[in-house]
Amino acid sequence: MLLFKSATLTKKEKSIIESLLDIITDFYSDFYITKENLRLYIKENTHLLYGGISKGDKIIYGEEGILFIHGFSDQSRRKYVKILSDNAENASKLIKFLNLQLTDIELYVKIKKENPILKSFQINKFKFVGDRGKEILLCRKPIEDIFKIEPKE
Numbered sequence: 001m002l003l004f005k006s007a008t009l010t011k012k013e014k015s016i017i018e019s020l021l022d023i024i025t026d027f028y029s030d031f032y033i034t035k036e037n038l039r040l041y042i043k044e045n046t047h048l049l050y051g052g053i054s055k056g057d058k059i060i061y062g063e064e065g066i067l068f069i070h071g072f073s074d075q076s077r078r079k080y081v082k083i084l085s086d087n088a089e090n091a092s093k094l095i096k097f098l099n100l101q102l103t104d105i106e107l108y109v110k111i112k113k114e115n116p117i118l119k120s121f122q123i124n125k126f127k128f129v130g131d132r133g134k135e136i137l138l139c140r141k142p143i144e145d146i147f148k149i150e151p152k153e
Contacts, residue, residue, distance in 0.1 A: 002062040002097045006072075008054040017059075020066050021046065024084050028115040031084040033070055042068065042082065060097055064090035067098055069107065081109045083117060092120040099124060099143060109138040 005013065021043050032039045033048050042049050053059050055073035059066065065085030071078055081098065085091040098107075109126055111118050113136050122128075126138040 002060055002064065002094065004058065004060050004097070004101050005053065006056065006058045009050060014050065017049075017061055017066065018046070020061060021084070024065055024086055026084055028112045028117075030111050030115055030117075031066075031068075031082050033082070042084075058102065060094055060101070062094075064093045067094040069098070069102065078108045079105055081107050081121075083109075085117060088116045088120045091117040092124060095120055095124040095126075099140070103143045106142060107140045109140075110135050111138070112136075 003013075009017070026041070026043060029041065031043065032041045033045070033052070034040070035048075040048055049059075049068060052068075052070055052073040057071070057073045058069040061067070065083065067084075068082045070076075070080050070082060081095075083091055083094060085094060107126075108129070109121050110132060111121065112134055118136065118138075121138050121140075124140075125143060126140045128136065129139045130137040
C-alpha cells in the first residue's frame with residue numbers, strides 16, 4: 001500500500017522510510033537534493049528529507065519505494081520529483097500514484113539517461129524538456145483532477 005504524506009512524520013513512519021532507504025540501492029545516484037549548487041544525497045542526509053516534509057514537501061512511500069517531491073518547503077519555482085525504487089515497474093506504480101495525487105502542479109525530474117526508471121516517467125506523462133549532459137530533464141504539466149486523496153496531516 002502506498003502512503004502520501006505532507007507533514008511531520010511519526011516515529012513509525014520514519015522507521016518505515018529508514019528501512020526502505022537501507023534496503024533499496026540508489027544505483028544511478030539520482031536520489032539527491034541540490035542546495036547551494038551541491039548535491040546532497042538523501043540516503044546520507046535524511047534530515048533534509050524529514051525537514052523538507054515537515055515544511056511542506058511531499059512523500060509517497062511503500063514497499064515499491066520512495067517518491068519525494070521537493071520544492072514546496074523552500075517555495076522554489078520548480079518542484080522536483082526524486083525517486084528511489086528497485087525497478088521500473090515499482091517506479092511506475094509510485095509515479096501513477098503521484099499523478100493521481102498532485103494533478104494541479106507542474107513537476108520536474110532530472111534523471112540519468114541510462115537509468116531504467118526514465119522510461120517509467122516517460123510513459124506516465126513526463127515529457128522531454130532538455131538535455132543536461134549525462135542527465136535528462138523531464139516535465140509533467142498539470143493534469144485533469146480525476147481522483148484525489150488528501151494527505152494525512
